[in-house]
Every structure is written in C-alpha cells, then in structure tokens.
Amino acid sequence: MTAGPRSDRSSGRALEVVVVDDEPDVATYFAAVLERHGFVPHVARNATEGFALVKGLRPDVVCIDVVMPEESGVTLLRRIRDDAEVRDTPVILVSALKPDAPPLGGPGQDAPVPVAEAYLEKPPSREALIAAVERAAASRRRS
C-alpha cells in the first residue's frame, strides 16, 4: 500500500504537513500515516512549537489536536489566523471532542472560534486523515 510521493502539481515539490499533538504516540502515528502516503510530516509537541514550525516551514497543511496543556489547539488556530504571513495555511482540527462540543463553537465560548478547513474526530481512520489533508492542501492551491 505504499504510495508515491504527494507533490504540488505546479512545483513538483513534496507536500509538507505539520502535526501538532501533545500525545507523542498519536503524533507519531499521524506522521507515519502521512509519510507512508507520500507527505513530508513534521511533529510539534505543543502550540508554541507548532506555531514556530508553521512560521518557519510555511507547510501546506497543519493538523492540530484541540486539547493540549497550556495553549489549546483552538488558541493556536487563532494565532495562525491572526498572523498576516501564515493566515492562509489550511488547518485540520483533530480531537476526541464532538464537533458541537463547546470549545469548537458551541455555546459558552468567550470568542468566536476561527474557521478550520476540516474537523476530524479522534481517532480518524487513515483514509479520513489522508482525504482531509489532500482536500485541505487542494483548497490552498485553489485559492
């Protein structure tokens, strides 16, 4: 089931994905699946590390775990959307929380949750993960 390298059709460059998850096993798993499907994964263990990677690498897609200690995934998403350089980066939020649970835009939020390109419930199937990343990357290319 090895796939060939995924690349930007226009440049031929392999697509880079940043995975932000405080759970190392989950991060490793996502990275392995992405690598197996031809993406170039980069792993960050928290929001601060993740934001630095996004700024430094300008990846094609970012996968962010919602619930992390200190800064949450939603906060990281907000920082990305507030940054002029990287605000167009496609973001996929991943969490065991239901999509309508409060931190994702339900009642009780202090500030509106910025829009992510996709939302995946944990644990996502490999197919769902790859499909979401591909769709997100495509949305970036279209825009």
Next chain:
Amino acid sequence: MDTSAVEAWIQSHLFEQVPQALAVLDREYRVVMANQRLTGAFGDWAGRRCYDVFKRRVSRCEGCQAARVFSDGERRTTDEVWVDREGRHGHHVARLVPVPNGDGWVGHVVIMATDVTERQSLQREHQILFERTPCYVAVLDRQLKIVRANELLRQTFGDHVGRLCHEVYKRSAERCPDCPALRSFGDGRVHTAQSAGQRQDGSLARYVVTTAPLARAGEPVEHVIEILHDVTDVLELKAQLVRERHLLHSIVDQSFDGIVATEADGRIAIVNPAAETLLGVAAEELRGSTCLDCVYPAEFLAVLDSRGTSCVLPETRIRVGEDDIPIRFAGVVLRDEESLLGTAGFLQDLREHQRLEREKLDAERLAAVGQTVAGLAHGVKNILTGLEGGVFLVRWGLEDDRRDKIQQGWEILDRNFHKITTFVREFLNFAKGRVPVVAPTDLNQVAREVAELYREAARERNVEVSTELEEGIAAANLDAEGIHTCLSNLVSNAVDACLASDRKGGRVVLRSRERDGCLELEVEDDGCGMDYEIKRKVFTSFFSTKGTSGTGLGLLVTKKVIQEHGGTVDIESTPGVGSVFRIVMPRARLPQPEGEDGGDGRRNGHGPT
C-alpha cells in the same frame, strides 16, 4: 366656786396661756408688753416699734391698721405677712383691739395674732390640686350648674362657669339618664358612672365620672364636686390591643412553623396547629402544663437554665413519642431585667426538607456517573489511537522490510499496552468504588498528612509544598481515606503543573478553612495554569494533559468522592500564572456515620459491584 381665784388666775396667767401671740402697743407704736409666744416667734421686742419687730421696717407701714384703731377706737382684723426671728415670712391673722381709758381715749392697742402660714399652704396645695389635676374637675350646684371649673376643663371646653354640666360635656340639653351628681346630692355619697360625650372640636369622648358631696356629714348637700376622667385614648388603645391580639392569633394559627410560648410561671400558653401536628399532641393537653421538654429541644432548655436569652439551632432533634424528629429551632427567652416574662419557640419540621435534600444528592450522584461514562470514551479513544498507530508502523515495517518502523511501532504498542493495563486497573477500582468509611475526622490532620507525603519529593524538584490551615475547625463526618485521595490527586497535579511551567521552581499551598457552615479546602499552585478548553473538560472526562504519565482518572475520582460528601470542586486558573482547586463541603450535607443513616443509596451510587 371661788370666782376671785379665777379672776386672779386670768389676771396673772391668761396673757401667757392663750394660744396666740399677744403684744401691747403704745401710741408711739412701741411694744410695751408681749407674751412668751410672741417673744419665741419674733425675738427681743423691748423698746422696739411694732413695724420693726414684725416686719423689720424702719418706718410705719402704709395703711397702718393700728393707727386707725388709735384714731377711731374700733376693733379690726387684718391679714399680715410678718418676718420671724429666723427671717422666715409667715401669714398671720391679727386682731387689733383698742384699750381705752375712762374718757374713751385709746392709749394702747392689743394685737392678738394667729399664725395661719400652714393653713394657707394647705389652701395653696388644694388650689394646685384642683387646677392641675389631669382630669376635668368642676363644682356643681343643685341645678347642675358649674360653679367652679379647673384649668383643664376651661382649656378643653372653654370658660363655662354658670352653664349646665351636660351642656358643657355633652352638648346636650338633657340630663344624663344615670346622673351620678344627682345621686350624690340625693344620698350624700360618692358615685361613679361611665358616660360618652362630645369635645369642643366635635370629636367623641368617653368619660369615667366620679361625684362626691361637698358637705359635712348630716348637713344638706349644697355642692357636689365632679371629676371626669377622659378614657377615650385608653379605650381606643384597648380596642387596638384586641385587634392586634386577634391579628397575632391569626398569624400564629396560620403559620406553617410550629409556634410554642410559655408564661412567666413556666406554663405553656400557646401551641399553634402546626406545633400540634409536629409534636403529635393536642394543644389542650399541653396548654397550662409545665412539660417544657415536650415542646422544646434540650439545647434551648439548657439556655433557659443558664439564664441565656436566645438560641438558634439550624438542625436539632426533638423527641416525639417513639421518634426523634429533625427540626430547625429558634427560641427566645423574654426577661424584664432579672425576672422571667416567658419564652417562645419556633419549630420547623425538617423531614420533608431532608428527604428533598437526599433526592437532590442522589440526582447529583447519578449525573456524575453519567459524566464518568461519557468520559470513558475519551480515555479509551486515546489509547486506541496509540495502538492503531503501533500496529500501522509494525505492518509498514514488515511490508517494506523497514526495521526502524517495526522498532518504532513496537515501542508504541508496548507503551500503550502498559497504559491500557493501568487504565483498566484504575478504572475497575473507580467503577467498583471502595465503601466510604465515614467517621468524625480532623480535616487539618488529613491535609497535614498529604502535605508531608509530597513535601520531600517536591522539594527535590524545586517545588515548595506548604500548608495554611485554619485552627479550630471542629471534627466533621468525612471519609478520611477518600479525602486523603482527593487531596493527594490535587497536590500531585499542582506539583506537575509547577514542573510543566517555564519558570524554575514553584509553590504549592494547601489551605483549609470553615466559612458559613461550609468546610473548604484549597490547593493553589503557581504552575503552568490552564486555558478555557482544558478547564471545561478537566472533571467531566478521563482527561489527561500529561501525555503518557496520566490516565486522567485522578480528578474524576476526586470529584466523585467530593460529591459523595455532598460537596463541589471548582477551579480558578490562568495560563502561565497558576491554578486554584477549591473543594467546598457544606456541613449540613455531609454523610452520617455508618449505622446512623440507614445505609441507603447514598454511598452506592455505582450500582451493584
């Protein structure tokens, strides 16, 4: 009888023996003779003029009466104010009698004076009494005409001397049907009657009338003194009192709370219907009895014995027949200085209240179970994701013959197998639950033990664990081991939060206090803190932010134990600043020690085990 002896006595003694002060004046107004009584009152008189002796004057008085007696030889009586040897003024009635010689020429005048000072002061007192008595006082003649009226009567009705009494008091031309004045005129006795009338301003008035004859016994009554006491205000107050009393009775009777009161002699006076129901005794059986322990809890009787004044018992028990009923009680002891006036007690049946409270606790516990089950999914999902990742990597390694992937995958599998083993064990412990052992417990003792447990290990990592425990918190019904577990979880989390912070070192404070009947425990740290999303989730799922090191069960267990104590756990937290976890347990909701509560569902919230 030898009249010459009498004449001799009169000549030698009468001058001294008459009960009057006697002086003889010559035409120069010099006192030439005086008796002992006069000397006693006015002092040495020899050679002095009368005006000097009686009035301390240096010249003759204006309108001198003695001068007239000297000139016309007529006797005279005059009222005089004289000054005695002590300088006191006194009233005297002086009789001036001429002593003529053979041809009618008056050579001397005899003054015979009677001291009426006392009589005059009595008259003045009588006058004041008559005028100033706070009643209407009038003297009536036989026609019932007012002959004299006192000040109050004149002020209230105007000066009506000469008018008929019923015209004045009642504005009526008719005599009163049961006129007491007429009766006093008739039988010479004192009579009293009640009467209604109209004041000058037209307002209605009610009087108590007393009449007394002004005559000596046996003589015909020419005048009657009539005293009217205006009792309008008193009667109005009395009517008001009756209304108030009626209102008070209605309130007492209609009250949902039992109300009991005793008189000064300790006898039970009031037992309202709610108290009858609560105490299960008819009011008739209790009223008049002195069985205070039938109606008051023992604590209030102790207050009464120790001369206390009041007592509020949020929860106590009272013996009713075979049962001990939980009640809320407030009692007051009414005292006037030292003497007891009575007592009153308010009793509220707490049985229904306690049943509702128990139902509420059960509902909360069921809700906690629901949250726990929902939270399980999260914990399991995280481990499953890890296992799936491990399997994926091992398969990839096998398919592509990549040993590095097999190695990586195997490590993940190994770690997650270990994790799920721990998780399942902890979960089984949580689900089974240990039976809480509730006993009177010193909260501070538990807190101190937990702080000791973590102090050394934390210090090695530069985290200071300290305590701030309020002294004098009374022992409370707690599951000591459960509370120990809760505090251990919170302190352990707090130390981890300090280690996760960017700053070096950290501080964890464990506090205890009691406020408004609630036991409070606080664990504060200056660690990494939490943001909104994490705060929301922390107690509602198997939630861990500690990567591989936690199962997420600690705070769930904490919440469960605290809920079993009828309490709550709250968090205040700011990312980068720190967190405070606060446990609040109202004393009134704490569980009863084993055997006192009937062992109902309160501590078996998780069903059969």
